[in-house]
Amino acid sequence: MGLKVLPGPLMSERTTLKLGGPALAEVHIGHERDLDELPAVLEKAGGRPMVLGWGSNILASDDTLPIVLLRVPEGGGPRIVHETGERVTVQADAGMRLPRLLTWCAKQGLSGLEGLVGIPGSVGGAVAMNAGSFGCEMAEVLSRVLLFSPCCGLRWVGREDVRMDYRFFAPRTYDDYFIVMGVELDVIRAEKPLVDEVMARHMTTKKASQPISAASAGCVFKNPEGDAAGRLLEQAGFRGKGLGGMIFSEIHANFLVNAGGGTSEQAFELIASARDEVTRRFGVGLELEVKVVS
Numbered sequence: 263m264g265l266k267v268l269p270g271p272l273m274s275e276r277t278t279l280k281l282g283g284p285a286l287a288e289v290h291i292g293h294e295r296d297l298d299e300l301p302a303v304l305e306k307a308g309g310r311p312m313v314l315g316w317g318s319n320i321l322a323s324d325d326t327l328p329i330v331l332l333r334v335p336e337g338g339g340p341r342i343v344h345e346t347g348e349r350v351t352v353q354a355d356a357g358m359r360l361p362r363l364l365t366w367c368a369k370q371g372l373s374g375l376e377g378l379v380g381i382p383g384s385v386g387g388a389v390a391m392n393a394g395s396f397g398c399e400m401a402e403v404l405s406r407v408l409l410f411s412p413c414c415g416l417r418w419v420g421r422e423d424v425r426m427d428y429r430f431f432a433p434r435t436y437d438d439y440f441i442v443m444g445v446e447l448d449v450i451r452a453e454k455p456l457v458d459e460v461m462a463r464h465m466t467t468k469k470a471s472q473p474i475s476a477a478s479a480g481c482v483f484k485n486p487e488g489d490a491a492g493r494l495l496e497q498a499g500f501r502g503k504g505l506g507g508m509i510f511s512e513i514h515a516n517f518l519v520n521a522g523g524g525t526s527e528q529a530f531e532l533i534a535s536a537r538d539e540v541t542r543r544f545g546v547g548l549e550l551e552v553k554v555v556s
Contacts, residue, residue, distance in 0.1 A: 264292060264296055264299070265289055265290065265292070265296050265299050265300065265303055266289070266290040266292065267287055267288070267289050267290075267303060267307065268287065268288040268289075268290070269286075269287055270284040270286070270287070271284065271285050271287070271288040271331055272284050273317075273320070273322035273327065274322075274324075276314060276317045276331070277317035277318075277320040277321075278316070278317055278318045278320075278382065278477060278478060278479055278480075279317075279320065279321060279322075279477060279478060279479040279518070279520050279529075280477045280520050280524075281321065281322055281324065281520060281524060281525070281526045281529060282320070282322025282323065282324060282327070282526065282555065283322070283323060283324045283325050283326050283327055284326055284327065285309070285312075285327045285329045285330065285331050286307055286308060286309040286326075286327070286328065286329060286330050287307045287309070287330045287331070288330070288331040288332075288333060289303055289307070289330060289331065289332050289333065290333045290335075291332065291333065291334050291335060291441075292335060293335070294410075294416060294443060297410045297415075297416055297441075297443075298415075300332075300410075300412075301412050304330055307330045308328075308330075309327075309328045309329050309330045310328065310329050310330070310439075311329070311330050311439045312329045312330065312331055312332065313331075313332045313333075313334070313386070313390070313439075313442070314332065314333060315356075315357070315383050315384030315386055315387030316359065316382060316383045316384050316387065317383075318381070318382045318383040318387065318479065318480060319383065319387070319391055319479050319551070320479055320552070320553050320555055321479055321518075321526065321529055321530075321552045321554050321555070322526065322554075322555040322556070323526045323530075323554075323555065323556040324525055324526040324527065325526075325556070327555060327556070329555065333357070334355075334356050334357040334386060334441065334442075334443060335355065335357050336355065336357040336358055336359070337354075337355025337356075337357055337358055337444075338355065339358075339366065340352050340353065340354040340358070340363055340366050341353055341354075342370075348450045348451040349448060349449075349450055349451075350372055350448070350449050350450065350451060351405055351446055351447070351448055351449075352367070352372065352446065353444065353445070353446050353447075354385050354444065354445055354447070355385065355443070355444050356384060356385055356389070356408075356441075356442045356443050356444055356445065357384055357385070357386060358384060358385045359382075359383075359384060359385075360378060360381055360382070360383055360384060360385055360387075360388050360393075361380075361381075361382065363375070363385055364376070364378060364379055364461065367449065367457070368454065368457045368458055368461055369454070370454075371451060371452055371453060371454040371457060372449040372450070372451065372452070372457070373449060373450050373451075373452035373457050374398075374402070374403045374447070374448070374449035374450060375398065375403065375447070375449065376396075376398065376457060376460040376461045376464060377394070377395050377396035377397055377398025377464060378393060378394070378398055378400075379395075379461045379465050379468070380395070380464070380465055380468040380469075380472075380474055381393055381395060381480075382474075385445055386441075386442035386443070386445070389404060389407060389431055389442050389445055390431050390442055391429055391430075391431065391553075392426045392427065392428070392429055392430055392431050393429075394429070395468075396464050396467075399426075400426070400431075401426035401427075401431075403447045403448055403449060404421050404424075404426070404445065404446075404447060404448075405420075405421055405447060405448045406418045406419065406420050406421065406445070406446040407419050407421075407424065407442060407444070407445050407446075408442070408445070409433060409436070409441065409442060409443065410440065410441045410443055411433075411436050411438050411439065411440040411441070412438050412439070413437060413438050414435075414436065416443065418446075419433055423435070428484060429484055429551050471513065471514055472511075472513060472517060473511040473513045473514060473517050473519055476511065476519045476520075476521075477519060477520040477521075478511070478517045478518060478519045478520070479518065479552045480517065480551070480552065481516045481517065481551045481552070482510075482516055482517065482518045482533060482536075482550065482552050483495075483516055483548040483549060483550060483551055483552075484548070484549045484550070484551040486546050486547075486548065486549075489546070491516045491548055492514055492515045492516035493515075494540045494544055494546060494548070495510060495515035495516055495536055495540065496515040497543070497544075498536065498539045498540050498543050498544075499539070500515050500536045500539070501515035502515075503532070503536075504521070504532070505528045505531055505532045506524060506525060506528040507520060507521050507523035507524030507525065508520060508521070508524040508525070508528040508529045508532050509521050509532075518532065518533065518552075533550075536548070
C-alpha cells in the first residue's frame with residue numbers, strides 16, 4: 263500500500279476539542295512493511311513527527327504547526343493469542359478505537375478494562391498516555407507493546423522494558439520518537455453479565471459527572487497527589503467559567519469545553535488563569551494532563 267502523505271491537515275478537524283491550525287503534513291501508515299520508508303518521508307516533509315490517534319487529549323495552537331502527523335491503521339479486530347486457565351492474552355492494533363476493544367472484551371466475557379469505558383481514544387493512544395479511570399490503568403494490563411522507532415526498527419517490547427506512571431509511558435532505551443503499532447493485554451475470564459454490569463455502572467457514573475458528549479479533550483489537569491484537580495478548580499470558581507467560546511464545564515470543572523467558535527488563544531488564557539488562581543488559593547501547582555501542541 264505504501265505511505266500516503268497529505269499536505270496541511272487541520273488539527274481542528276482531527277481533535278475532539280476542535281481546535282488547531284494546519285500541520286505541515288500527515289503521513290498515513292498503511293502497513294507495518296511501510297515503516298522503513300518513514301524516516302526518508304519525514305526528512306523530506308520537515309518538522310517534528312507526532313503520532314496522532316483519535317485526538318481526544320490534544321490542545322493544539324491555531325497557528326501553523328511545525329509537525330508531521332503520523333497515523334496508524336485501525337487494523338483488524340482484536341484476537342486472543344494465548345489462554346491459560348482464566349488468564350487470557352489479547353492482541354489489538356494500535357489504531358483501533360478503545361471503545362471497540364472494550365465492547366469486544368465484554369462480548370467475550372473478558373475482564374480488566376471495564377474502568378476505561380467512555381474514553382474515546384485509540385488503543386495506542388490509551389497506552390501512550392497510560393489512560394485510566396475508575397481505578398483501572400493500561401499499565402495494569404499491558405503485557406507487551408509493538409513499537410517502531412528509527413533506532414530499533416519494529417519490535418515487541420515487554421512491560422518490564424517500558425516506564426509507566428500516572429498518565430505517562432516511555433520505552434526505557436529509546437532515544438528517538440516511537441510509534442505504538444500494537445499491544446498485548448493480559449485480562450481474565452469472567453461472567454459476561456458481570457462484565458456488562460460493571461461497564462454499564464461506570465458509564466452511568468461517567469455520564470452523570472462528565473461532559474462526555476461535549477467537544478472537549480478530557481481532563482485538562484492531572485490530579486495532584488491526595489486531591490482532585492476538579493475540586494480545586496471548582497473551589498477556585500472555575501466551574502462554568504468561560505472566555506469566548508471556551509468554558510470549564512458546568513458538569514466537571516476539570517473539563518475544558520469548546521462551546522462553539524472557541525480559539526486556542528482563549529483556551530490557553532483560561533487555563534493559565536485557572537492555574538494561577540489555584541496556586542494563589544491553595545499553594546498547589548496543577549500539571550497539565552492534556553497534551554499541548556504548538
